[in-house]
Amino acid sequence: MRTARFWKELTKGIIVSNPVFVLALGLCPSLAVSGNLDNALGMSAGVLFVLLCSNIIISAIRKLVPNMVRIPVYIVIIATFVTIIGLVFQAYVPSLYESLGIYLSLIVVNCIILGRAEAFASRNGIVYSIADALGASIGFMLALVIIAFFRQILGTGGLSIFGFDLFTLPVLGDHPMLFFILPPGAFLVIGLLLALFKHTGVLKE
Amino acid sequence: MNDNLFVVFVTMALINNFILVKFLGLCPFFGISKNIGNAVSMGIAVTLVMVIGSAITWLINHLVLIPYEIRYMNIVMFILVIAVMVQIVEMVIKRTNLTLYNALGIYLPLITTNCAVLGIALINDTGDYSFWTSLVAALGAGAGFSLVLIIMSGIRERLDTADVPKAMKGLPIAFMVAVLLSLAFIGFGGIV
Numbered sequence: 264m265r266t267a268r269f270w271k272e273l274t275k276g277i278i279v280s281n282p283v284f285v286l287a288l289g290l291c292p293s294l295a296v297s298g299n300l301d302n303a304l305g306m307s308a309g310v311l312f313v314l315l316c317s318n319i320i321i322s323a324i325r326k327l328v329p330n331m332v333r334i335p336v337y338i339v340i341i342a343t344f345v346t347i348i349g350l351v352f353q354a355y356v357p358s359l360y361e362s363l364g365i366y367l368s369l370i371v372v373n374c375i376i377l378g379r380a381e382a383f384a385s386r387n388g389i390v391y392s393i394a395d396a397l398g399a400s401i402g403f404m405l406a407l408v409i410i411a412f413f414r415q416i417l418g419t420g421g422l423s424i425f426g427f428d429l430f431t432l433p434v435l436g437d438h439p440m441l442f443f444i445l446p447p448g449a450f451l452v453i454g455l456l457l458a459l460f461k462h463t464g465v466l467k468e
Numbered sequence: 469m470n471d472n473l474f475v476v477f478v479t480m481a482l483i484n485n486f487i488l489v490k491f492l493g494l495c496p497f498f499g500i501s502k503n504i505g506n507a508v509s510m511g512i513a514v515t516l517v518m519v520i521g522s523a524i525t526w527l528i529n530h531l532v533l534i535p536y537e538i539r540y541m542n543i544v545m546f547i548l549v550i551a552v553m554v555q556i557v558e559m560v561i562k563r564t565n566l567t568l569y570n571a572l573g574i575y576l577p578l579i580t581t582n583c584a585v586l587g588i589a590l591i592n593d594t595g596d597y598s599f600w601t602s603l604v605a606a607l608g609a610g611a612g613f614s615l616v617l618i619i620m621s622g623i624r625e626r627l628d629t630a631d632v633p634k635a636m637k638g639l640p641i642a643f644m645v646a647v648l649l650s651l652a653f654i655g656f657g658g659i660v
Contacts, residue, residue, distance in 0.1 A: 287498065287639060291583045295491040335551055338580075342544040350540060365590045368543050372581045374495060446489050447650040454643025462635035 269394045272383075276398025282375045283406035283453075284460055289375040293407055294449040295366050300424045303411035305359040307404035309352070309367055313344045314376050314396045321384040322392035328385075337380045338371070345371045375399060413452050418443035473604045480608030483657055486584050487616045488650040493584030497617060498642055507621035509568070511614025515607065517550070517557060517579050518588050522606035524549050525589040526599055546589045547580075554580045584613055619649065 282288045292310075296302040317340050328336050349367055352360040360367065370376065379399050384392040416422055420439040421431035442448045486492045496510055525546050533539050558576045562569045569576075579585060588609050592602040623645050632641050 290494040290498065291491050294494065335548070338547055338551060339544060342547050346540060346543050349543070365587060365594065368590050369492075369583050369586060371543055371547055372583050372586050374581060377581060445654060446491065447647045447654065449491070450643050450646040450650055454640045454647065457643065458635045458640035461637075461640065 265390075269390065272391050272394035273398040273401075276395065276400075277402040277405065281402040281406060282378075282399055283403060284457060286378075288378055289373045289403060290453075291369065292366050292373060293403075293410060294446075294453065296363060297407055297410040297414055297449060297452075298418070298444050299415045300408065300411045300422070301359065302362055303407040304404070304424075305352070305356070305363055306366065307400065307407055309345075309348050309363075309370055310373065310375070310403055311397075311400035312348050313341060313370050314379060314400050315393065316344045317341045317376060317380060318384040318392040318396040319389055321380045322387060322389045325385045333385065334377075334381075337377060337385075341376055341380070342371045375403060409456065410449070410452055413456075414443045414448055418448060473601065476601055476604050477608035477611075478659070480605050481612035481615070482653065483659070485612045485616060485653050485656075486587065486609050487613060488646065488653045490587070492587040493582050493613055496578070496582060497620060497646075498639060502621060502624055504618060504621045504625065507617040508614070511610070511617050513557075513576060514579055514582060514584060514613055515610025517554060518585055518606040518610045518613075519603060520557070521550050521553055521585055522588055522592055522602045523599075524553065526592060526597075526602045529593055530599075542590070542593055543586075546586060546593075550585050550589070551580045584609065616649065616653075620645065 276282065280286055283290070283293050289310075292306055296306045317337070320340050321337055324336075345368060348370070349360070352363070352367060379395060383395045387395070412422070416432070417435070417440050420436035422429040440448075443452065480486075484490055487494065487497050493514070496514070528545055528549060529539075529542065533542060533545065554577065558569075561576070588606050592605060595605075597605060620642075624642065627641060627645070636644070
């Protein structure tokens, strides 16, 4: 029974309430860092770490925090973990840290994290909060990777990940559509994906 | 230095427009921009918080964080300052101008989690801007933010009556509008 609920909390964040495509949360980073797969995966790793840690802590202290000041307390907890992940990235993957720029720090105001803290971790036990955090992060990563996949293929004519060239398309490789790397391309890809999901109804239960 | 301030303003407002080029503050952009009145109020409130926030975070950064070499605490400090400041602005507006307070309604507390406000504080920090440059940058970013919010709300008021394909209704068509606006703003790239 417990395992069943664990899986239910985990899978709900991936498709049925996907943070980006269904709830339209965390749009700022999903547009800004989805230009290539490296940034998308780096950002997802950051969100996974922060969401997991903040959900665990918030769930553990949920009975101690007075209701009046809960939001500031949550924000400080989240900001602490964002600082930690920022320092870790700066030390071990400086190039990724450079290309993510202020968007890594801006995880602190990402609605997904505060949203999960407020809606789930502050009301449920630690184990289910872990499941919830994993689900929402995987859903976020999936969304970011899908968007980055299309933007990178169309915008650079090929796909490469952390320095490895996976493939280069014949014609597009020579004449990439730079438009998709630029900001308007991000809006276009997300808009079309949202319309596609709405039309086919794949994200419904 | 004086002529540079104008360049900073134009860069922040048009070339590096917060919504369309830097993707900061998208939640109010898609969530709130449904009528022009709300867009104007939201724009003014966010600009106000951004300018005051930049001033306070600059002072904290240069009087506390840098002298004591605890710059890595900037995110925690900035978000606390912003949260406290939004509360104070909310109380001041409530006492002095009740009509404006009612017009802004729920949007006021939500400014705390608006990426644009923390974004400008972090940009000022990473760019090592001087005090006045920070203020002008915040003012420019706020002006650009308000401009796009108002343009978008005007377009969306008309979209309500337009015949949009079923799958594109709501958020997808708003994204399509954003594509065209963003493309237009990319065109400002060469003016400075």
